[in-house]
Amino acid sequence: MKTILTKSSKFGVVAGIILIFSEMINLSSTLAEILEKLFTGGIATKDVIIPFYMGLVTGLIVFFTTFAFLKKQKSDRKNSFLHGLAAAIIISLVSGSLISVLNIILGSYLEKGKDVRVYLEALSPDVIRAFLFQTDVRHAVMNYFLSTFLGSMTALILFWLSQKTNQPAKTIRGLARLKEKIQVGRIFERYPAVKTISILLVIIAILTLPLIVNAYTISVLGIVLIYAIMGLGLNLIVGLSGQLVFGYVAFFALGAYTFGLLTAPKPFGIEMNFWLALLISLVVAGIGGFLIGLPIMNLRGDYLAIVTLGFAEIVRILINSNLMADYTGGPQGIKNIGQPIQPSIFERYFGKPLEDNVWFLYLIIFVFLLILYAAFRLQYSRTGRSWEAMREDETVAQACGVTTSSYKVLAIVIGAAIAGAAGALYASRNTYTGPSEYAFMVSVNALAVVVVGGMGSIPGTLLGAFIIKGLPELLRDLENYRMVVFGALLIVMMIIRPEGIWPVKRRKLSVAPESIEVLKEDLKP
Amino acid sequence: MYFEIKDLQVYYRAIHALKGISLTVNKGEIVALIGGNGAGKSSTLNSISGLVQGQSGIIIYKDEEITGLPTDMIVKKGIIQVPEGRHIFPKLTVQENLEMGAFLNDNKAQMEEDMEHVYQLFPRMKERRTQPGGTLSGGEQQMLAIGRGLMGHPDLMLLDEPSMGLAPILVEQIFDIIFDINQTGTSILLVEQNAQMALAIADRGFVLETGEIVVSGTGQELLNDPKVQAAYLGGESEQEKLQKGDYYF
Ligand SMILES: Nc1ncnc2c1ncn2[C@@H]1O[C@H](COP(=O)(O)OP(=O)(O)O)[C@@H](O)[C@H]1O
Ligand SMILES: [Mg+2]
Numbered sequence: 113m114k115t116i117l118t119k120s121s122k123f124g125v126v127a128g129i130i131l132i133f134s135e136m137i138n139l140s141s142t143l144a145e146i147l148e149k150l151f152t153g154g155i156a157t158k159d160v161i162i163p164f165y166m167g168l169v170t171g172l173i174v175f176f177t178t179f180a181f182l183k184k185q186k187s188d189r190k191n192s193f194l195h196g197l198a199a200a201i202i203i204s205l206v207s208g209s210l211i212s213v214l215n216i217i218l219g220s221y222l223e224k225g226k227d228v229r230v231y232l233e234a235l236s237p238d239v240i241r242a243f244l245f246q247t248d249v250r251h252a253v254m255n256y257f258l259s260t261f262l263g264s265m266t267a268l269i270l271f272w273l274s275q276k277t278n279q280p281a282k283t284i285r286g287l288a289r290l291k292e293k294i295q296v297g298r299i300f301e302r303y304p305a306v307k308t309i310s311i312l313l314v315i316i317a318i319l320t321l322p323l324i325v326n327a328y329t330i331s332v333l334g335i336v337l338i339y340a341i342m343g344l345g346l347n348l349i350v351g352l353s354g355q356l357v358f359g360y361v362a363f364f365a366l367g368a369y370t371f372g373l374l375t376a377p378k379p380f381g382i383e384m385n386f387w388l389a390l391l392i393s394l395v396v397a398g399i400g401g402f403l404i405g406l407p408i409m410n411l412r413g414d415y416l417a418i419v420t421l422g423f424a425e426i427v428r429i430l431i432n433s434n435l436m437a438d439y440t441g442g443p444q445g446i447k448n449i450g451q452p453i454q455p456s457i458f459e460r461y462f463g464k465p466l467e468d469n470v471w472f473l474y475l476i477i478f479v480f481l482l483i484l485y486a487a488f489r490l491q492y493s494r495t496g497r498s499w500e501a502m503r504e505d506e507t508v509a510q511a512c513g514v515t516t517s518s519y520k521v522l523a524i525v526i527g528a529a530i531a532g533a534a535g536a537l538y539a540s541r542n543t544y545t546g547p548s549e550y551a552f553m554v555s556v557n558a559l560a561v562v563v564v565g566g567m568g569s570i571p572g573t574l575l576g577a578f579i580i581k582g583l584p585e586l587l588r589d590l591e592n593y594r595m596v597v598f599g600a601l602l603i604v605m606m607i608i609r610p611e612g613i614w615p616v617k618r619r620k621l622s623v624a625p626e627s628i629e630v631l632k633e634d635l636k637p
Numbered sequence: 638m639y640f641e642i643k644d645l646q647v648y649y650r651a652i653h654a655l656k657g658i659s660l661t662v663n664k665g666e667i668v669a670l671i672g673g674n675g676a677g678k679s680s681t682l683n684s685i686s687g688l689v690q691g692q693s694g695i696i697i698y699k700d701e702e703i704t705g706l707p708t709d710m711i712v713k714k715g716i717i718q719v720p721e722g723r724h725i726f727p728k729l730t731v732q733e734n735l736e737m738g739a740f741l742n743d744n745k746a747q748m749e750e751d752m753e754h755v756y757q758l759f760p761r762m763k764e765r766r767t768q769p770g771g772t773l774s775g776g777e778q779q780m781l782a783i784g785r786g787l788m789g790h791p792d793l794m795l796l797d798e799p800s801m802g803l804a805p806i807l808v809e810q811i812f813d814i815i816f817d818i819n820q821t822g823t824s825i826l827l828v829e830q831n832a833q834m835a836l837a838i839a840d841r842g843f844v845l846e847t848g849e850i851v852v853s854g855t856g857q858e859l860l861n862d863p864k865v866q867a868a869y870l871g872g873e874s875e876q877e878k879l880q881k882g883d884y885y886f
Contacts, residue, residue, distance in 0.1 A: 494740075497729075501737050504726035508782075510688060511720055512789070513712035513741040616728075 120199035124206025127177035163245035174263030204264035219249035340577035343561035345530025351568035353523035354503025359424025367535025375450030386452035397532020405521035432547035445546025566612025645694035672845035715792030727771025738788030832869035
């Protein structure tokens with residue numbers, strides 16, 4: 113009992129120090145802010161954090177500490193529920209007291225009207241108020257004890273439950289086995305209706321999404337989907353056909369500028385219909401891909417990487433130059449790019465027209481779904497298979513009768529056309545496009561989308577788009593930590609899942625060691 | 638004429654890899670092309686199948702000149718090459734590998750028949766059909782490569798060193814299978830360094846040295862030819878090689 117007391121109070125101190133530290137560096141309140149933004153209307157401004165989310169963050173930190181403690185204890189010896197309960201209470205009390213001391217000090221200074229910022233530069237009065245749960249010191253202390261206690265108890269209960277169901281590892285294994293048994297794919301095969309219904313449900317979910325999220329999320333979703341479209345295109349070239357492209361942004365820019373020039377009042381004043389312009393942008397980018405693909409189609413090795421890299425720079429410099437300013441707008445770019453007119457169905461259904469950003473998100477979703485469908489069809493077609501074969505072994509693919517040179521160019525053309533569509537959407541969404549948007553970084557991000565998700569995997573690409581473009585947006589509130597955290601996350605991901613987060617599935621990867629005898633047996637006619 | 642090469646020359650820039658070779662394959666024959674490393678064996682097969690372009694000379698197949706045709710045309714005509722070095726598609730499953738072999742075959746029924754035939758020849762492939770090709774053992778990969786060639790429904794099969802790097806026991810099995818394939822009516826041009834085994838099953842043989850054919854004759858004649866014996870049938874025994882660990886399984 114005594115050891116439990118000392119050990120658990122040690123963990124309580126650790127949890128308390130983590131709490132204090134994360135408050136001091138302003139991490140708790142930014143995390144709380146992010147959570148709040150995710151779940152509420154996103155109206156959060158710096159000085160109003162709903163106390164609930166502060167408590168949630170505090171509770172989570174204590175939760176993890178308690179869980180870690182219980183797990184450690186378990187490996188030491190058998191533990192009764194009472195022991196665990198005592199430990200959890202101690203942890204919550206100790207960490208709660210520690211964090212409360214900090215708050216009493218900070219809070220009473222604030223109540224006396226003293227500017228603590230002089231002493232603690234990182235903390236503004238607003239932040240302190242957040243730590244105080246928007247109340248006074250007394251209530252704040254209560255809140256802290258409540259959240260540390262709840263965090264601790266949740267950990268205890270979850271841990272206890274996992275013990276009851278016979279070791280977490282076993283549970284996980286059981287779940288895995290269950291998953292194997294259920295095998296979504298096979299169910300889909302046997303009951304096509306189930307498949308149709310699930311697809312319908314997903315589509316309905318996607319379609320209702322723009323209506324329920326806030327403007328901020330809509331803008332993040334928009335950019336994520338545009339990158340997802342680009343990722344799908346690049347995945348065809350890099351993931352499937354196995355050719356490396358460094359300058360993918362070139363095709364994106366081609367699409368965006370073609371669209372811009374066709375729909376903006378200046379410089380040409382064509383102001384073409386949205387869909388027609390989208391189609392032309394797609395075709396122009398595809399032609400760009402064809403011209404790039406032609407000279408390298410009979411070469412082997414990563415020439416395409418270098419050629420596209422150069423091409424991207426040429427495109428960027430051209431649209432930026434004053435020489436071409438009469439045709440491309442030069443450094444100023446193109447303004448007032450056209451947007452599609454909202455069809456009247458929406459008005460009829462909803463009583464009033466949708467807001468512009470919501471409507472445009474629907475449009476992006478629509479184009480995205482079209483391209484997603486096309487990508488799926490392509491990947492599992494004869495063409496997709498020959499791309500994969502080419503990626504695996506060019507000589508053998510050729511020996512099988514694949515005309516590798518034309519399939520190479522085909523992959524580039526289709527990938528480029530998809531980037532063109534993404535570019536057109538992007539330009540139309542912003543109603544503006546300029547040379548600064550087509551920096552090398554866009555190519556890097558597009559490539560990262562494909563690699564992080566898992567080369568050649570369509571769901572992986574979508575996940576990659578979310579991680580590369582969505583995550584940094586969510587982390588935006590972490591400001592100074594943002595890129596550090598993002599970088600760290602990427603490194604961790606690549607270490608844990610070097611094949612990408614959602615790699616292509618190829619069933620069993622192990623092979624049983626075999627003896628000559630077995631082989632001999634097998635080979636007997 | 639079923640298959641004939643006349644005065645075939647291949648250059649790689651300054652390297653004169655084939656200096657005008659001529660050979661014939663009659664319908665239903667196994668013809669062995671023997672030679673050491675760098676003799677030009679692979680270059681010969683690659684120019685037949687169109688993997689190497691820019692050769693001079695004439696290649697005739699079923700009374701038709703096929704010199705310089707692109708590979709897919711050659712494959713369509715029924716000349717299928719199994720490249721050297723157990724080349725397979727490592728990430729595609731065994732079944733997908735085999736399907737790739739029938740890439741130009743639009744006749745689904747025939748493809749399934751060929752697949753059944755391959756699975757009969759190599760029961761192990763059937764067992765492992767959902768497994769990525771790269772996870773097979775060396776011997777199995779060679780069988781997969783041959784199986785993939787068969788999926789192209791070859792009339793004339795070009796085999797490039799099928800026994801390379803395999804244990805003697807596997808080599809024997811592979812040659813048995815080549816013999817079986819030939820028995821079902823497929824003509825075979827077999828490139829080998831393992832002269833002993835190749836000539837034993839070959840109807841006729843040609844010996845290639847630095848881009849020129851130096852000896853030719855029936856399999857038996859070549860096996861008994863003192864020059865061939867000295868150059869290709871001596872040296873390390875298979876047992877010694879095995880002990881040195883030169884083999885993959
Ligand atoms: N792609 C190539 N480029 C340059 N030289 C080559 C190429 N392929 C083969 N060679 C050269 O041609 C000669 C014949 O090679 P190859 O036909 O592969 O011989 P083998 O198959 O009999 O070992 C060798 O000297 C080799 O170095
Ligand atoms: Mg060779």
